Amino acid sequence: MIDLYTWTTPNGRKVSILLEELGMEYEAHPINIGRDEQFSESFLRISPNNKIPAIVDRDNGMTLMESGAIMMYLAKKADRLMPADDASYWRCVEWLMWQMGGVGPMFGQVHHFVKYNAGKSEYAALRYLNEAKRLYGVLDQRLGEAEYLAGEYSIADIATWPWVSRFEWQTIDLNDYSNVRRWYVDIAARDAVQRGYHQPQYVNDVPMPD
Numbered sequence: 001m002i003d004l005y006t007w008t009t010p011n012g013r014k015v016s017i018l019l020e021e022l023g024m025e026y027e028a029h030p031i032n033i034g035r036d037e038q039f040s041e042s043f044l045r046i047s048p049n050n051k052i053p054a055i056v057d058r059d060n061g062m063t064l065m066e067s068g069a070i071m072m073y074l075a076k077k078a079d080r081l082m083p084a085d086d087a088s089y090w091r092c093v094e095w096l097m098w099q100m101g102g103v104g105p106m107f108g109q110v111h112h113f114v115k116y117n118a119g120k121s122e123y124a125a126l127r128y129l130n131e132a133k134r135l136y137g138v139l140d141q142r143l144g145e146a147e148y149l150a151g152e153y154s155i156a157d158i159a160t161w162p163w164v165s166r167f168e169w170q171t172i173d174l175n176d177y178s179n180v181r182r183w184y185v186d187i188a189a190r191d192a193v194q195r196g197y198h199q200p201q202y203v204n205d206v207p208m209p210d
């Protein structure tokens, strides 16, 4: 049984989607970051960097923050959604780290400067939007070579997909990236993804491209 501390954001949804895919029993505890609940003392004991997501594994008392680490932990625990053969395993880690170090931080800045604070800094908006477009190009190229990021469906896809689901916030037209569009729509159709997206609560339907 996993306690998941989360909110309705891409980083939170990565883990709820993964838990749904693995069919693992879990309880989602909302941490409303709009109300600064991530700074409460009880949450900081689990997540010292004061960010969601975080988990507690009731089986062994293990606490973990950082979505990439949590995903690797859960995939290992279930022995699923990370490829078994060495080359594909490392391909999966490679694309997971690409998401953690590139897509997450850069798309996050796009949300900040393009959606929520439009007009405050033209320089920042352009810088992060251009970088996001470059990353969309890299993703499109990879998904032109392989059906999924590591060849087979894995935690690398589950980590990246919720960030792409904010394409409207990013002013990105998925029709400009046909391989990404194919991959996005395909993953959106999975029941586990639909369930995990609406944790810890429903906000909106999964956005779909035109």
Ligand SMILES: N[C@@H](CCC(=O)N[C@@H](CS)C(=O)NCC(=O)O)C(=O)O
Pocket (backbone or CB within 6 Å): 009, 010, 011, 012, 033, 038, 050, 051, 052, 053, 065, 066, 067, 068, 100, 104
């Ligand atoms: N690298 C972290 C990033 C987590 C993160 O940025 N979480 C955001 C929500 S998506 C958050 O909790 N923000 C609250 C804050 O910064 O105070 C991870 O992947 O888990």
